Amino acid sequence: MTQLQRILPDADLSGAVAVLRSAHGTVAQQFGFTQETNPTNSAFIDAETLRGQLEKGIELYLMIEEGNAVGCIAIEESQTEVETFYIEKVSVVPDFRNRGLGMELMNFAASLIKERGGKHIGIALINEYEKLKAWYQRQGFREILVKEYPHLPFNVCFMSKEI
Template identity: 40%
Template structure:
């Protein structure tokens, strides 16, 4: 693994981060036939303005730098019941399989613990077995699924207890 650094995202970096999210999510979007028409909320179709709105809403955002460029991203949100979420976890395809995803997950867990969180919830494409297994190796447990009429896949919910 190349030396890396994780930093809080500054507003000037949001466009770059949105691009990292788009590139990262596009591989899965292609695998599952997601398009801007059938799944406009997917990260593969992330609009820069949406990322800014999520930051302004209070989501914490972190960029992982390697080779002096942003190659990874993760956002932390908080639900009304006090549960934290990890959202838009992304690593550029050419930087995958180097441990950066695990580094981002571990960093997010530490930040959530520091904020007093005791539970993390995530939502994934349930049919994405590779991703589901990856989260399970990182300590997440499957808690159920839900079909949303507006999505072309089943959402799988997973949790991690700190």
């Protein structure tokens, strides 16, 4: 059985950092990202950077299974769009993938967003990551926009879902 616990900025962030680095490390490897080519990727995150994000209002939830940190998810309320929240950092460590934990994380986040009056969920991902894009589409997300950012080595796909 899994548990989700909110990680506050003053907490020990080592478990969350380990999950993010492990989960996103496989993606970085798949796409050839390095700390030099994509320094903001979660594969290269450190506790100081994560703490700064938490202090700015991102809520991070760590998934624990049998005492092990196996995944995490973050939500953030939009400052510009009414009734809109963003889901970020959807992560499951490689050894625990394909067990439905990612879907469990997404359902948890959607329920929390709905409880807070959210009606729209937005996500952003690597546009070229077709497998992940299809996974989100199966959950009802639709592609809104693909945008190029000069500082990123990939295009960003923005997706949205009504809840």
